[in-house]
Amino acid sequence: MPTLASKKRKTTARNGRPAPELIFGDLWDFDPAPETADPKLKPRYELFINGKFVAPKSGKYFDTINPATERKLAEIALAGPADVDAACRAAQRAYDNVWGKLSGRERAKYLFRIARLLQDRAREFAVAETMDGGKPIKESRDFDVPMAAAHFFYHAGWADKLEYVAPGRRVAPLGVVAQVIPWNFPLLMCAWKLAPALAMGNCVVLKPAETTSITALKLAEIIQDAGLPPGVVNFVTGAGATGAALMAHPIPAKVAFTGSTEVGKIIMRSLAGTDKKMTMELGGKAANIVFDDAPLDQAVEGIINGIFFNQGHVCCAGSRLLVHEPVAAKVIAKLKQRIKVLRVGDPLDKNTDVGAINSKEQLAKITKLVASGVKEGAEIYQSPCPLPAKGWYFRPTIFSNVAMSHRIAREEIFGPVLSILTFRTVDEAIEKANNTAYGLSAGVWTDKGSRILKMSTELKAGVVWANSYNKFDPTSPFGGYKESGFGREGGRQGLLDYCQLV
Numbered sequence: 001m002p003t004l005a006s007k008k009r010k011t012t013a014r015n016g017r018p019a020p021e022l023i024f025g026d027l028w029d030f031d032p033a034p035e036t037a038d039p040k041l042k043p044r045y046e047l048f049i050n051g052k053f054v055a056p057k058s059g060k061y062f063d064t065i066n067p068a069t070e071r072k073l074a075e076i077a078l079a080g081p082a083d084v085d086a087a088c089r090a091a092q093r094a095y096d097n098v099w100g101k102l103s104g105r106e107r108a109k110y111l112f113r114i115a116r117l118l119q120d121r122a123r124e125f126a127v128a129e130t131m132d133g134g135k136p137i138k139e140s141r142d143f144d145v146p147m148a149a150a151h152f153f154y155h156a157g158w159a160d161k162l163e164y165v166a167p168g169r170r171v172a173p174l175g176v177v178a179q180v181i182p183w184n185f186p187l188l189m190c191a192w193k194l195a196p197a198l199a200m201g202n203c204v205v206l207k208p209a210e211t212t213s214i215t216a217l218k219l220a221e222i223i224q225d226a227g228l229p230p231g232v233v234n235f236v237t238g239a240g241a242t243g244a245a246l247m248a249h250p251i252p253a254k255v256a257f258t259g260s261t262e263v264g265k266i267i268m269r270s271l272a273g274t275d276k277k278m279t280m281e282l283g284g285k286a287a288n289i290v291f292d293d294a295p296l297d298q299a300v301e302g303i304i305n306g307i308f309f310n311q312g313h314v315c316c317a318g319s320r321l322l323v324h325e326p327v328a329a330k331v332i333a334k335l336k337q338r339i340k341v342l343r344v345g346d347p348l349d350k351n352t353d354v355g356a357i358n359s360k361e362q363l364a365k366i367t368k369l370v371a372s373g374v375k376e377g378a379e380i381y382q383s384p385c386p387l388p389a390k391g392w393y394f395r396p397t398i399f400s401n402v403a404m405s406h407r408i409a410r411e412e413i414f415g416p417v418l419s420i421l422t423f424r425t426v427d428e429a430i431e432k433a434n435n436t437a438y439g440l441s442a443g444v445w446t447d448k449g450s451r452i453l454k455m456s457t458e459l460k461a462g463v464v465w466a467n468s469y470n471k472f473d474p475t476s477p478f479g480g481y482k483e484s485g486f487g488r489e490g491g492r493q494g495l496l497d498y499c500q501l502v
């Protein structure tokens, strides 16, 4: 049973952590509750090409690290141009000989099987995801893995009903698709990319992010077990150069990229003049907008979920809070109280709210941007929570008195850092929310339905949540405006991005 820490009582040191000073009413003292399922990791992961795990032609491997402990988890094969070429050729053969000829009804069976097998191994995948990427187990267990399975189920349902994707037109697959994904939702991004492409009849070569390849390669095991014909799905692991080789390969008819706006622009430049189709899911700097008539406690929970979920490693994170002046002081006070009781620490602990930052480089980037906020004159408040001695962690941080010109109000931090600005009128809120190079998502908190409709029409964001935040569903298309990219993932619209209309 948890006990409420007594006033100023020192807890005993555990897990090598310093004993934190707890103030009465601030934090419940829980015993550690680590998730114990076996992630079934292999010491070494090979490339997955043509239905088999194969060594890279270069013989090179790189380490994948657990960001919570800084310990090596496994070795991952480094794919060079020759491996990328072999994967693209395998995909083309599979498309020409098998997958492109299969009926939608048959393809659906494979997708359904993948979804079921993923559900069967859900706990194992959740632990592996948490160990490789640093996100809290309650997120990988309750969000990432079930949502990944849901995407395969949803698209299994579409595979034999493709005539309804574009009523009045006939749809056909594109052929081979090249896909590159980031490290913030490693398995879920695989599902978002693979499921619509396969349902539509395409074959795929996918590159996971360098720091989080494990769950993609575990998914390769499931793809083998599901009996998917060899070459329909191929995984090439490696760093940016592997991604660049894949995007530039002549075979894929389409490239689908999720990652930073910076790399997205490099890819778009490199493909200018080719006839490859593209979708780009890039960065964001979303505004959560809270009006004075909003249910404030509910809004505070939404703001916390919006920015501290997955350590703020979320493209659509509500990283800016625009709060109505009459309630600004009250909301800021509630937020400070709330972040004090967020549990930061071991991502495998079921009580942890905020896990580890994905990499040392990302931690350095967050630290630098936070320092710029202080230097530019914003007022900082950080949770006084203890941080583990080992691993990459960052205290939940909020900045008030932020100006639109501050870097923390303009640049994507991709960490647990909230920048707070205020507004007086609806028009000012819209103008400030839209005053960004990005346009991926936004949140509106108000009691007035008419205001929600006005805001959702005028906000230049692909997704606008009303009195909620970070809600996802495979039926609902997701994607950005402006420098947040183009194309949609999920829903009927997402399928349109993987077909040609004939």
Ligand code: NAP
Binding pocket: 180, 181, 182, 183, 184, 207, 208, 209, 210, 211, 238, 239, 240, 241, 242, 243, 244, 245, 247, 258, 259, 260, 261, 262, 263, 264, 266, 267, 280, 281, 282, 283, 284, 314, 315, 316, 412, 414, 440, 479, 480, 484, 485
């Ligand atoms: P990133 O640095 O752009 O990397 C994304 C992927 O591209 C990784 O697999 C990366 O490999 C690879 N890559 C790097 N350089 C490349 C190149 N020149 N050509 C081809 N591929 C290359 O982004 P990240 O830091 O992993 O992820 C965070 C970013 O993703 C944030 O900006 C976030 O907003 C965005 N994101 C957007 C969405 C969305 O739906 N809009 C969803 C999730 C994330 P390495 O891992 O080896 O560097």
Ligand code: MG
Binding pocket: 064, 065, 066, 067, 131, 132, 133, 211, 212
């Ligand atoms: Mg890792």
